[in-house]
Amino acid sequence: MTALLEARNLKKHFKLAAKWPFSTPPKLHAVDGVDLVINAGEAVGLVGESGCGKSTLSRLVSRLLDPTEGQLLLEGEDIGRLSTARFARSEQRRLIQMVFQDPTESLNPLFSAFDLIADPARMLLPRAGKAELRRRVEAAAQAVNLPLALLERLPHQLSGGQKARVGIARAIVVEPRLLVLDEPTSALDVSVQATVLQLLDQLRRERGIALLFVSHDLNVVRLLCSQIVVMYLGQVVERGPSTEIYANPAHPYTRALLSAIPTLRPGKLERIKLEGDPLSPISPSSTQCRFCGRCPIERAQCRTSMPALRELAPGRQVRCHFAEEALTGLPAAV
Template structure:
């Protein structure tokens, strides 16, 4: 598969205002040393618990946030040296588009559906006649099964599922190569979720658009994605084919996540409970595994040497001394 977007040692640290006891500058490590590749036409799921850095990483990859360190490549050309504002004015901006989590909050209530979908096209597609722009908008609306009579409506006149379709159509109007979706179905009913997931899968198959699907719902990711990246406290701890990870997770955190998926087994059977408290993401220890203190496989080495992301047979990668 062709590499579309590559992240190398990508990091994002936020400086906090409060002082620390030892005088070190307090930095919140939201994303730390991430290596990730998204291939053309694939659906990659990014999973992890709340606060692990998924949304921050999604915004870094969508070039809505400047990284603290590392590099980001689009078709082999580095795009991380450009600021967010400069990248927004470049021709490459249209290649990566984002669909936000809340379809209501991400739509301007003062704009009609037509205006919301047309806005990115008017900014990124260069000079277009009104006829050409309307044709683009209508094609994007048709691609997400949004009736054309809805184009004159305002967001408050739409259901949650219809607003989600508008958000996807707005991203599609510039014909992107990658859609970054930050939990786009979390605010929707289950029946509407299924419809949106089928729509995204059809767009990927028909148009060859790559998807980065950020979610905490492992069942949803399993339905849509071919590969999975698991994130914990700002680091990628496991990547691999979805079928392989669901069948035999290698990292202890991944095993705990999958054991929490609701099933018909007796209550509590097979569930892995994580004791202890998560480490702080503020100035984390560089010589300690970030899962230490909660891990059921922990050994003395885990608190002395931070594990690196290493390769396992079958194309999988895992950040654990004892996995595999």
């Protein structure tokens, strides 16, 4: 079975200014050799601290950035070889749509809700007539439970939850196969977040739309996603089924992340505090683990050998020389 979207050794390096004339410019390794598989109708959560490369990876998947290296396959066809400009004019553009973090900032304040939703359809479905366009917009609005009476309103006349629904309707109006969601609930109240998450899960189940959900909120990811991908300094350090990772994380960084989730459950073990400073993502060493200097189970081997992303169990992968020790030698995170 061919995956809906597959990334193979995907990299994005940004050149920086050279420190001295005629010297080799350093590179910021924002995404550094990521492999990712998303199947149709699957919800994949992408988590990690700020600066780990989540947003850059989501923009690569959305084809808003050109990769430095690697392949990006959409239903078996390499779309990474197309420039962003060429991909924007291709028929495949409508198959991958993005929902941005702040609905207020991502909506044109001069457009009505109808025009905001219709805009992608006008660009990506140029043969659609006015009647077809209105049908699509109204169907998308109804799919996200946005009253049709609100379609003539401007963004400032809508609530935060209504603007979030406009953003989702705008993404699904062209019938995509994959939605890339970059922190779509972070700007919303908790009560509104729950409603939006239920809506996204409903769209996934009823329409078979796959979701790549980028978030800092691990509780939100836990509710929505069946698969979890954990990133640290541009690399995937752990991935697998969400139930297994939340129950027993294998990478020390994942354990520290999960230990920070607030809970009222009695008996929760003390939060794992990471000492030291993170390594620089600028021209990082290829012969040491990126988690060196912060890892509570660090050994000499970690400073001389980069761990590979290896299979720990069927469907479970981890980038750590001593993952088995992490499973048993550190306090449980959840």
